[in-house]
Amino acid sequence: MANLITLANPQLPITLQYPDPTPLGCKVNVIEKTGDISYRIHLVSEGSSEIYFEVGKYLNLSISEAVNLFKNELVENISNVEISAVITTIVASQPAYYLTIRWPSKQRRVVFIEHEAKTYRIILDPLSDINEQILKTFAFKAFQKE
Numbered sequence: 001m002a003n004l005i006t007l008a009n010p011q012l013p014i015t016l017q018y019p020d021p022t023p024l025g026c027k028v029n030v031i032e033k034t035g036d037i038s039y040r041i042h043l044v045s046e047g048s049s050e051i052y053f054e055v056g057k058y059l060n061l062s063i064s065e066a067v068n069l070f071k072n073e074l075v076e077n078i079s080n081v082e083i084s085a086v087i088t089t090i091v092a093s094q095p096a097y098y099l100t101i102r103w104p105s106k107q108r109r110v111v112f113i114e115h116e117a118k119t120y121r122i123i124l125d126p127l128s129d130i131n132e133q134i135l136k137t138f139a140f141k142a143f144q145k146e
Contacts, residue, residue: 003019003020003021004017004018004019005017005018005019005020005028007030007041007043008141009032009041011032011039011041011057012039012041012055012056012057012120013115013116013140013141014055014120014138014139014140014141015137015138015139015141016053016055016134016135016137016138016139017134017137018043018051018053018130018134018137019051019130022045022048022050022051022130023050023130024045024048024050026045026046026047026048026050026051027045027046028043028044028045028046028051029042029043029044029045029046030042030043031044033056037058037059037060037061037069038056038057038058038059038121039056039057039059040054040055040056040057040121041054041055041056042054043134049125049127049128050128050130051125051128051130051131051134052108052123052124052125052128052131053122053123053124053125053131053134053135054121054122054123054124055120055121055122055138056120056121056122057118057119057120057121058118058119058120058121061119062114062119063097063112063113063114063119065119066112066119066121067086067097067099067112070110070121071083071099074101078101078103079103080103080104081101081102081103082101082102082103083099083100083101084099084100084101085099086098086099087099089111091111091113091122091135091138092113092115092138092139092140094113094114094115094140095113095114096111096112096113097111097112097113098110098111098112100126106125107125107126107127108123108124108125108126109123109124109125109126110122110123111123111124111135115140116140122135122138
């Protein structure tokens with residue numbers, strides 16, 4: 001990936017890299033959202049489906065609570081959603097769990113990781129190779145004492 005930007009945010013102890021502009025020349029928008037129980041950042045390519053990558057942190061939820069909450073929200077908010085079984089994996093050298101969701105015209109992979117007693121969630125469009133490349137750059141930042 002050329003023209004890589006490193007995303008580092010004080011709200012999330014992570015880093016990742018993404019191309020901006022994308023290979024098709026689209027600008028990447030970085031959108032931050034704070035909710036009652038979570039904080040998240042979306043990377044979305046403007047005018048194309050090249051990049052859809054979201055990373056967030058749940059506040060005070062275990063992985064099992066986060067997975068159940070996410071599944072319940074999906075069923076309530078998306079008609080005809082299909083949710084796969086949860087599968088174990090490794091992301092950023094950490095044990096992780098993922099599931100795939102599908103609904104008419106869209107598909108997403110959702111990854112849950114516990115790191116330093118916090119639950120993180122990554123959502124990406126698995127149909128775009130760029131999102132898979134971004135996931136490979138995902139890492140947790142080491143804690144540094146000041």
